[in-house]
Amino acid sequence: xxxxxxxxxxxxxxxxxxxxxxxxxxxxxxxxxxxxxxxxxxxxxxxxxxxxxxxxxxxxxxxxxxxxxxxxxxxxxxxxxxxxxxxxxxxxxxxxxxxxxxxxxxxxxxxxxxxxxxxxxxxxxxxxxxxxxxxxxxxxxxxxxxxxxxxxxxxxxxxxxxxxxxxxxxxxxxxxxxxxxxxxxxxxxxxxxxxxxxxxxxxxxxxxxxxxxxxxxxxxxxxxxxxxxxxxxxxxxxxxxxxxxxxxxxxxxxxxxxxxxxxxxxxxxxxxxxxxxxxxxxxxxxxxxxxxxxxxxxxxxxxxxxxxxxxxxxxxxxxxxxxxxxxxxxxxxxxxxxxxxxxxxxxxxxxxxxxxxxxxxxxxxxxxxxxxxxxxxxxxxxxxxxxxxxxxxxxxxxxxxxxxxxxxxxxxxxxxxxxxxx
Amino acid sequence: xxxxxxxxxxxxxxxxxxxxxxxxxxxxxxxxxxxxxxxxxxxxxxxxxxxxxxxxxxxxxxxxxxxxxxxxxxxxxxxxxxxxxxxxxxxxxxxxxxxxxxxxxxxxxxxxxxxxxxxxxxxxxxxxxxxxxxxxxxxxxxxxxxxxxxxxxxxxxxxxxxxxxxxxxxxxxxxxxxxxxxxxxxxxxxxxxxxxxxxxxxxxxxxxxxxxx
Numbered sequence: 023x024x025x026x027x028x029x030x031x032x033x034x035x036x037x038x039x040x041x042x043x044x045x046x047x048x049x050x051x052x053x054x055x056x057x058x059x060x061x062x063x064x065x066x067x068x069x070x071x072x073x074x075x076x077x078x079x080x081x082x083x084x085x086x087x088x089x090x091x092x093x094x095x096x097x098x099x100x101x102x103x104x105x106x107x108x109x110x111x112x113x114x115x116x117x118x119x120x121x122x123x124x125x126x127x128x129x130x131x132x133x134x135x136x137x138x139x140x141x142x143x144x145x146x147x148x149x150x151x152x153x154x155x156x157x158x159x160x161x162x163x164x165x166x167x168x169x170x171x172x173x174x175x176x177x178x179x180x181x182x183x184x185x186x187x188x189x190x191x192x193x194x195x196x197x198x199x200x201x202x203x204x205x206x207x208x209x210x211x212x213x214x215x216x217x218x219x220x221x222x223x224x225x226x227x228x229x230x231x232x233x234x235x236x237x238x239x240x241x242x243x244x245x246x247x248x249x250x251x252x253x254x255x256x257x258x259x260x261x262x263x264x265x266x267x268x269x270x271x272x273x274x275x276x277x278x279x280x281x282x283x284x285x286x287x288x289x290x291x292x293x294x295x296x297x298x299x300x301x302x303x304x305x306x307x308x309x310x311x312x313x314x315x316x317x318x319x320x321x322x323x324x325x326x327x328x329x330x331x332x333x334x335x336x337x338x339x340x341x342x343x344x345x346x347x348x349x350x351x352x353x354x355x356x357x358x359x360x361x362x363x364x365x366x367x368x369x370x371x372x373x374x375x376x377x378x379x380x381x382x383x384x385x386x387x388x389x390x391x392x393x394x395x396x397x398x399x400x401x402x403x404x405x406x407x408x409x410x411x412x413x414x415x416x417x418x419x420x421x422x423x424x425x426x427x428x429x430x431x432x433x434x435x436x437x438x439x440x441x442x443x444x
Numbered sequence: 445x446x447x448x449x450x451x452x453x454x455x456x457x458x459x460x461x462x463x464x465x466x467x468x469x470x471x472x473x474x475x476x477x478x479x480x481x482x483x484x485x486x487x488x489x490x491x492x493x494x495x496x497x498x499x500x501x502x503x504x505x506x507x508x509x510x511x512x513x514x515x516x517x518x519x520x521x522x523x524x525x526x527x528x529x530x531x532x533x534x535x536x537x538x539x540x541x542x543x544x545x546x547x548x549x550x551x552x553x554x555x556x557x558x559x560x561x562x563x564x565x566x567x568x569x570x571x572x573x574x575x576x577x578x579x580x581x582x583x584x585x586x587x588x589x590x591x592x593x594x595x596x597x598x599x600x601x602x603x604x605x606x607x608x609x610x611x612x613x614x615x616x617x618x619x620x621x622x623x624x625x626x627x628x629x630x631x632x633x634x635x636x637x638x639x640x641x642x643x644x645x646x647x648x649x650x651x652x653x654x655x656x657x
Contacts (some may be wrong), residue, residue, distance in 0.1 A: 040479050044642040054511045056579035074579075137649070
């Protein structure tokens, strides 16, 4: 048995619990999950049927945990797994699944298929069977602190620009601040307007906040590649930064993976509960608006629609907040036909940093393209820099006349001017 | 000789395999160790688990156009099968005399015919789709086909046994039922029981996160 196979099987075995047993005992291969998956609906390739992507884990369960597997093993008829049972699924789980979790919403017997696919990714990653581009990005995150290789110097340069543009001081390493704000790599490299917006909104609302020079990066490449060990290491850095500054709350940026890694999986990755709260920026903005601390003026006249980032809405529970925030500033807001928990992914998610999947990602984007076009909107608002980046690429490739907007920036752009002296 | 075997030891053997197998599978699911979730819950896992057990009986509005036929065929098959299993006159009598000691009003003959037709129609549609749709054709296993075939044969012999008063046909039906019972815990037929914890686990997971699953 090869080392990779041995490691992969060991990790898969560690993932088999009561849930996995109930899921695989219940699945009757009805194929309904295929109809929920944009990689299947846009390619009609049956290999992209979500439950098929779980096959390495399912085969292990069938061989070693099911009654039939135990029976065939006992009489010497079990067919052992090979390395191909793992490596042949690498492309399917990394290129052909964005972990959007729509399949988990529609399964009639309730299988959390996306959760099972993550377990397969975890095993492949630990066995060293992952796409080179993702492995490199993850290594950069471990070595440098960011998958894009962003260092503190880059952040400091950005802070200088934001301070010059806004006239506001960006607080860094302020001990005892209420909130520690984090940034994703995309927000540092592609969308610096996010930090500028935070500065304006927090100044407007009188929020006590800070950045950390040691824990500014929220992107979790460990989660993207499916490696819980690395994901835990990256979460530990945020925890150390938050504990050092003694903040009450950590703010997840507009990034779905970052939110999942910090809010939901982080404590499990590191094996202990956090001593601070974690909120998504939309949750905080919604709270501030509800408390009357954010006051906006003016409305966007053009027709707007909202793209629900899967990790934030379907698998994160932040559904009402973006709508609450948009309501006062959007004159003509329309929902996509399938929205909220049943929204379609834009083709990014876990696939976004996998360069090898570029063409497939653009094909999958066709689903989002149809959704956007049906609304007749002139602009799509979202709250995940990853979704925004992938959709911008899709919009550009398809020569669509659509603008992509970040919700936090929209709020900042509509802040009511305060009377002098306040 | 064969009659004695089918009505006697084989019947008790099949019941034992079915009962112990199902209990073993359920125990393996319910008593397996689970790591506690250390994140702070936003919503109730318990109420969402219960809700999801029931809500998944209907497809999401957004999916109805794509999967409506599977749901309709699924309901035709399952409702027809349950009606036959629990309300066909010979089954009511059999359960009263051999297992429960009490009975209930069986369905009239016309309802039997309607239930049987619904069950056969549903099963055939689902099976044809399994064979013809590229996705289901790829993911279907030998087990899926054996389970469908065995269920089909059980229903067919059941109809024959009811319509013809021959002992041989009654024995044939009982024999196929015994095979079905023995096969049950080793197969995807187990979903008849395990769908409950499966839906509940997923409902609880989503519920903690404040998502209506």
